[in-house]
Amino acid sequence: MARKRSVPITQRDTPTANSLAGRKKLGKSHKSTQSTISLFHTLLKRKAQAQKALSNACSSSQASALQAQLGAVETEIEEQGGLDTYQRASTLGQSSERGGDSSVVLIEWLKEMNEAMTREDGAGSRSIRMLEIGALSPNNLAAKQPYITNTPIDLNSQHPDILAQDFLQRPLPKDDSERFDIVSCSLVLNFVPEPRDRGQMLKLIHQQLHHSERSFLFLVLPTACTENSRYMTSEHLETILGVVGFAQVRRRARPGGKVIYTLWKWQKPNANPQAVQSSSRRAELRSGTKRNNFVVLLK
Ligand SMILES: C[S@@+](CC[C@H](N)C(=O)[O-])C[C@H]1O[C@@H](n2cnc3c(N)ncnc32)[C@H](O)[C@@H]1O
Numbered sequence: 406m407a408r409k410r411s412v413p414i415t416q417r418d419t420p421t422a423n424s425l426a427g428r429k430k431l432g433k434s435h436k437s438t439q440s441t442i443s444l445f446h447t448l449l450k451r452k453a454q455a456q457k458a459l460s461n462a463c464s465s466s467q468a469s470a471l472q473a474q475l476g477a478v479e480t481e482i483e484e485q486g487g488l489d490t491y492q493r494a495s496t497l498g499q500s501s502e503r504g505g506d507s508s509v510v511l512i513e514w515l516k517e518m519n520e521a522m523t524r525e526d527g528a529g530s531r532s533i534r535m536l537e538i539g540a541l542s543p544n545n546l547a548a549k550q551p552y553i554t555n556t557p558i559d560l561n562s563q564h565p566d567i568l569a570q571d572f573l574q575r576p577l578p579k580d581d582s583e584r585f586d587i588v589s590c591s592l593v594l595n596f597v598p599e600p601r602d603r604g605q606m607l608k609l610i611h612q613q614l615h616h617s618e619r620s621f622l623f624l625v626l627p628t629a630c631t632e633n634s635r636y637m638t639s640e641h642l643e644t645i646l647g648v649v650g651f652a653q654v655r656r657r658a659r660p661g662g663k664v665i666y667t668l669w670k671w672q673k674p675n676a677n678p679q680a681v682q683s684s685s686r687r688a689e690l691r692s693g694t695k696r697n698n699f700v701v702l703l704k
Contacts, residue, residue: 445482445491446596452478453598488561507591508537508547510666511623514655520619523552524586536585536613538572538606539593547589556585573597573605577612584615591625592664595699600687604703607649611671620671622651628658628665629697636687636700639665645684645701650674 455475462468482488515521523530532554535547540557543566548555562569572593578584588610597603607622614620631639643653651669658665675681684703 441485441490444485445488448478448482448485449491449596450598452482457599489563506542506545507623507625507664507666508545508589510625510657511587511589511668512546512550514668518654520621521550521552524619533586534584535587535589537589537591538610539591539596540567543567553587573602573609575609575613577609581615584620585613586615586619587621587623588613589623591623592627594624594701595627595630600700600702601704603701604645604649604684607646607651607701608703611650611674614671616671618670618672621654622646622669622671624667624669625664626667628663630699631665632658633691633695633697634699635689635691635693635696636698638690641683641690642701644680645703647675648677648680648684648703 452475455471455478459468459471459475462471512521520533523532525531532552535553535555537545537547537555537557538559540559541563543555543557543564545555547553548557556568557566558568558570558572558575560569560571590606590610594603594606597606610622614622631637631642639656646653646669650672652672653667654670655668656665657667681703687700687702
């Protein structure tokens with residue numbers, strides 16, 4: 406019997422797009438918030454797939470069919486309220502599921518590591534420079550700390566103090582004055598549809614940071630990304646991040662928790678050929694039919 410095609414992580418437990426078509430208002434219940442988030446993940450993934458197929462189209466008839474497909478997905482995203490609705494759902498999901506924003510964990514860890522303070526450099530004392538990718542609010546706990554200067558960015562900014570920017574297109578720092586001490590990437594990597602773009606996001610984060618072991622990546626991922634993926638385990642994520650140039654210093658995974666919090670310190674990239682090779686290939690690390698396909702690939 407043919408093996409049933411597994412459903413990508415971003416589409417799990419997802420009602421079909423049609424079953425939710427026409428619903429624009431956000432319900433307040435947890436279930437309704439989750440359905441909205443799942444639906445947008447499905448639609449954004451379909452949009453990325455259509456865009457990719459369109460860029461590889463080999464005939465004009467194929468291109469026009471794909472263009473129509475892409476247009477239909479874009480219309481559906483708009484009909485569902487666009488990215489604004491998705492982000493409002495994420496904000497509600499954030500408060501109901503995690504009892505607040507992720508940066509609460511980051512601040513706790515900075516305190517534990519005696520890093521919750523201003524830094525001294527040649528010019529004297531300066532605040533910690535943080536870049537927050539995928540910011541829903543400019544007022545999270547990290548942004549409120551007097552020793553942190555936060556730069557929040559988002560693809561679809563919901564607030565005048567959040568810079569509307571695709572991190573993948575953000576210019577690289579010209580010198581240390583433009584480099585950050587912390588990059589926060591909470592529930593964003595899993596939002597990026599293409600595995601190689603996820604790898605690129607991690608590499609660009611490395612390049613945005615000061616070249617110092619006191620520079621950190623705060624990475625939050627849905628538990629299923631590393632604990633139930635066919636192609637990704639926590640150990641494999643450590644290998645990939647080692648190749649990018651990070652070593653894990655903190656990890657919090659609560660039993661039954663929906664997300665895993667991790668903190669990584671900047672280091673020189675691991676050039677071990679075996680690690681480099683395994684980070685650029687998709688290999689089955691867990692068997693079973695009920696797995697998702699989440700993976701990060703380095704180029
Ligand atoms: C699920 S929300 C997570 C928000 C918040 N950080 C949290 O932990 O709840 C993902 C956010 O990442 C943003 N995002 C996704 N890809 C991005 C990119 N390439 N550059 C900037 N923001 C991005 C989306 O617009 C969305 O607001």
